[in-house]
Amino acid sequence: MHVLELRNVVKEFPGQRAVDGVTLALERGGFYSLLGPSGCGKTTTLRMVGGFEKPSSGDVFLNGERVNERKPYERNVSTVFQSYALFPHLTALGNVEFGLRERGVAGRRERAMNALELVKLSARAQRFPAALSGGEKQRVALARSLVLEPQLLLLDEPLAALDPDLRKQMRAELKAMQRQTGITFLLVTHDQEEALSLSDKLAVMNSGRIEQFGTPEDVYLRPASAFVAGFLGAVNWFGDAGVRPEATRIARERPAEGPSRRASVASVVFLGNRVHVHMALDEGGRAVAELPRAQDQFREGDAVWLHWNAADEMRFP
Amino acid sequence: MNLRRIFLFPARVWMALFFAAPLAIVCGYSFLTRGEYGGVEQPWTFENFTRLADPLYLAILWRSVRIAALATGLCVALGFPLALFIARAGKRRNLYLQLVLLPFWTSFLVRTYAWLFILRDTGLVNTVLQSLHIIDAPLQLLYNEGAVLAGLVYNFLPFFVLPMYATLERLDPALLEAAADLGARPLATLRRVIIPVSMPGIVAGAVLVFIPCLGAYLTPDLLGGGKTVMLGNLVQNQFTTARDWPFGSAASLVLMLASALLLAGLMRSRVRKELM
Numbered sequence: 001m002h003v004l005e006l007r008n009v010v011k012e013f014p015g016q017r018a019v020d021g022v023t024l025a026l027e028r029g030g031f032y033s034l035l036g037p038s039g040c041g042k043t044t045t046l047r048m049v050g051g052f053e054k055p056s057s058g059d060v061f062l063n064g065e066r067v068n069e070r071k072p073y074e075r076n077v078s079t080v081f082q083s084y085a086l087f088p089h090l091t092a093l094g095n096v097e098f099g100l101r102e103r104g105v106a107g108r109r110e111r112a113m114n115a116l117e118l119v120k121l122s123a124r125a126q127r128f129p130a131a132l133s134g135g136e137k138q139r140v141a142l143a144r145s146l147v148l149e150p151q152l153l154l155l156d157e158p159l160a161a162l163d164p165d166l167r168k169q170m171r172a173e174l175k176a177m178q179r180q181t182g183i184t185f186l187l188v189t190h191d192q193e194e195a196l197s198l199s200d201k202l203a204v205m206n207s208g209r210i211e212q213f214g215t216p217e218d219v220y221l222r223p224a225s226a227f228v229a230g231f232l233g234a235v236n237w238f239g240d241a242g243v244r245p246e247a248t249r250i251a252r253e254r255p256a257e258g259p260s261r262r263a264s265v266a267s268v269v270f271l272g273n274r275v276h277v278h279m280a281l282d283e284g285g286r287a288v289a290e291l292p293r294a295q296d297q298f299r300e301g302d303a304v305w306l307h308w309n310a311a312d313e314m315r316f317p
Numbered sequence: 318m319n320l321r322r323i324f325l326f327p328a329r330v331w332m333a334l335f336f337a338a339p340l341a342i343v344c345g346y347s348f349l350t351r352g353e354y355g356g357v358e359q360p361w362t363f364e365n366f367t368r369l370a371d372p373l374y375l376a377i378l379w380r381s382v383r384i385a386a387l388a389t390g391l392c393v394a395l396g397f398p399l400a401l402f403i404a405r406a407g408k409r410r411n412l413y414l415q416l417v418l419l420p421f422w423t424s425f426l427v428r429t430y431a432w433l434f435i436l437r438d439t440g441l442v443n444t445v446l447q448s449l450h451i452i453d454a455p456l457q458l459l460y461n462e463g464a465v466l467a468g469l470v471y472n473f474l475p476f477f478v479l480p481m482y483a484t485l486e487r488l489d490p491a492l493l494e495a496a497a498d499l500g501a502r503p504l505a506t507l508r509r510v511i512i513p514v515s516m517p518g519i520v521a522g523a524v525l526v527f528i529p530c531l532g533a534y535l536t537p538d539l540l541g542g543g544k545t546v547m548l549g550n551l552v553q554n555q556f557t558t559a560r561d562w563p564f565g566s567a568a569s570l571v572l573m574l575a576s577a578l579l580l581a582g583l584m585r586s587r588v589r590k591e592l593m
Contacts, residue, residue: 052494072497079498085491089513098509099499144499 001064003028003151003184004049009058011044018044020208021058026152026186031178033187035195036205037231042188045205046154049186050079063151073102077152078145082160084137086129092116092140093125099148115147116140118177135166142174146181155187159194171198192232196220204228226316236287240315245290247312250277250298251305260307263287265298279306347566355560365567374551374568381548382575384462384537385530388469392477392526393519395470400481401511404488414482417475425472429539432468433459436540460542468536473529477522484518485511520583528576548572 002025011019019041026032034042047053048060051072060067067075078099086095096112105111116122119139129137138158145153158174159167175198178185189195195202196216203213204227212224223229226242235242238261254260263279266286270293277289277298287306298304347365349357368374403413420428435441438455446452458464492514496506512519534549543550548568555565 050494050498052497072494073500073502079495081491081495083489083491085489085495087492087495087510087514089516098496098501102500102505148499 001028002026002061003063004186005061005064006045006049007059007061009045009048009055009060011041011048011053012056017208019048019055022205022208022210024203024210024213026184028151028184029182030200031175031185031187031198033189033195033199033202034205035189035192035202035231038190040205041208042190042205043156046079046156046186046188049152050077050154051075052079076150077154078148078150079154079156080138080141080145080158082157084129084141086132086137086140086144088129091126091128092121092132092136092143095129095140096143096147098144103148111147112143115143118146118180119143119173134162135170138162138170142177146177146183149181150183152184152186155185157189158187159189159191167194174198196232204231206231223314223316229314229316234288235314236289237285238287242314242316243308243312244314245276245288247308248287248289249307250279250289250291251307252302254305255307258307259310259313260305261287263304263306265300265302265304267300268298279304281306343566343569346563347570349563351561351563355562357562362563365563366571368564369567369571377546377548377551378571380545381531381572384465384469384545384547385527385533388466388473388530389477389523389527391466391470392474393523396474396477396481396522397519400478400485403478403482404485410486414479417478420471421475426535428472429468429536432464432471432540436464436467459540460544462541462545464540465537465545465547468540469530469533472536473526476525476529480522480525481515481518484515484521488515524580524583528580531576532572 004024004026006022006024009019009022010017022041022045034045036042044053048055049062051067051070051074055068062075062077072079087098090098093109093112093116096115097108100108100111113122113125116125116139119142121136121139121143124132124136124140127136129140132140138161141158155174159170162170171194174185174187187195187198196219199216201213201215202219203210204219205211206225206227212219212228214222214224219228220232223232226235229235229242234245236245236248238259241259251260262282264282266278266280269276269278273293275291275293275295277291279287279289281287289306346357348361348363350360350362350364352358369378399417403410403417406413433440436458437443438457438459440458442458443452443455447455488511492510493506496510497503501509531547532549533547534553537545537547537550538553541547541550546554549572552565552569552572555561555568559565
């Protein structure tokens with residue numbers, strides 16, 4: 001049985017269809033993401049799972065039970081909010097105990113302390129949210145949800161407010177926590193790197209619909225649409241064939257076989273271990289090749305041939 | 318720096334002439350002796366203050382505190398749900414806020430007199446109850462503590478609703494969603510999140526109601542019919558009928574001091590809470 005199943009879910013707001021027929025089924029114990037640009041309906045979808053919005057049509061099933069009409073407090077799912085939404089009048093420990101107290105669970109203090117231990121925040125248990133850093137608040141929010149052992153943990157852009165170093169570290173910890181607890185995670189993000197690195201499977205959303213649901217390799221290497229290809233990374237378009245910059249090569253002479261185009265180097269951008277060579281195609285249009293730094297032998301104005309393996313082409317009907 | 322002085326000058330003169338100077342005069346009077354035909358005379362004395370310890374005056378002080386506390390409690394009980402309702406009314410917020418402020422379009426005096434017409438023997442309430450044959454003889458609704466309380470709550474309710482609304486309007490809706498998400502039903506969310514988080518607003522609104530209620534004189538005068546004497550009436554009486562300016566000054570100083578101490582205490586506890 002699927003821990004979550006969405007069947008043709010639609011959500012309409014006045015003058016706008018935020019979610020336009022989403023169908024999705026999640027297996028227990030996986031790490032899933034909803035990935036898409038802002039306004040694509042991913043957060044609205046998450047809020048319908050959490051019970052904060054009611055679908056205009058379609059059905060939401062948790063563990064096989066239809067929950068369309070159930071309030072958030074009647075669902076065994078928990079949300080980590082983008083703003084964390086910690087209760088300012090309670091300590092970190094008080095925040096983690098909140099849900100346990102509401103459910104009348106015995107041994108609250110001990111469970112809450114264990115949850116804080118899991119997120120490595122036992123030392124801050126008595127602090128109020130105002131005295132915690134962004135990363136620490138994030139951990140309290142996680143502990144507050146995880147301590148309830150929900151069937152499904154919903155995370156709404158949880159890393160968006162953190163600075164880049166911390167984001168990478170929290171990313172690794174999120175994955176570890178998911179594996180350790182075995183709880184199904186459903187993450188909403190607009191950061192493709194985040195979705196690719198964390199998810200067992202991800203759903204790429206665009207204008208209220210899921211364009212593709214698959215493993216990170218699937219969606220990156222075998223995108224189902226031009227939108228998916230473009231959203232997950234840069235694409236050079238040669239007619240209706242798309243090629244990723246890292247699959248695009250450059251040569252001085254015309255290659256003996258395989259597809260190729262004449263171009264001139266417009267600029268070279270140094271990125272540390274890699275370089276991006278931007279080119280203007282003679283036939284019109286632009287392309288970029290990502291090369292290891294060692295192969296950086298091209299300069300602005302050079303006339304070159306860019307080429308690729310036909311196997312690396314992404315084609316969409 | 319100079320510009321600042323120039324702009325502050327009018328306010329300084331105003332405060333000095335019409336606040337500090339009268340306060341100093343009242344302070345001085347309170348240590349003097351009553352003149353035979355009003356006014357004040359030497360010698361200096363503490364007697365005005367010791368007289369306030371008389372059971373008669375202590376009863377007035379106690380009654381004032383009790384009525385003001387009751388009025389404040391009623392304002393909180395009526396005003397909190399109202400403010401919460403307005404804060405969540407979406408587009409109609411402004412309309413409801415205007416309605417709360419509507420009574421201010423007429424004078425305080427007129428509004429208080431209006432209560433006479435509602436509560437008197439031939440007033441609105443008694444007429445309606447009698448015509449419905451619920452009562453035979455008119456109820457004595459006027460000239461008692463209940464009437465004073467009704468008038469005070471009516472007049473000062475907006476002073477609680479407005480700051481309370483400002484606090485509740487700022488309350489992060491995500492906190493309410495988080496509470497529901499963690500299993501709290503609406504009443505539990507109210508008790509465990511909304512009320513504690515908005516406590517500074519509740520305290521601020523309560524102070525804004527309690528202090529003017531403590532010193533109220535017009536409402537107890539009109540609706541209490543001189544039977545429900547509060548501190549404000551005592552002060553007024555001493556300056557007019559009794560012509561005992563020094564004692565009136567002492568009474569008003571004690572009233573001021575009580576308010577100031579209460580305010581200071583609350584501010585400190587609020588500040589401490591905010592710092593945690």
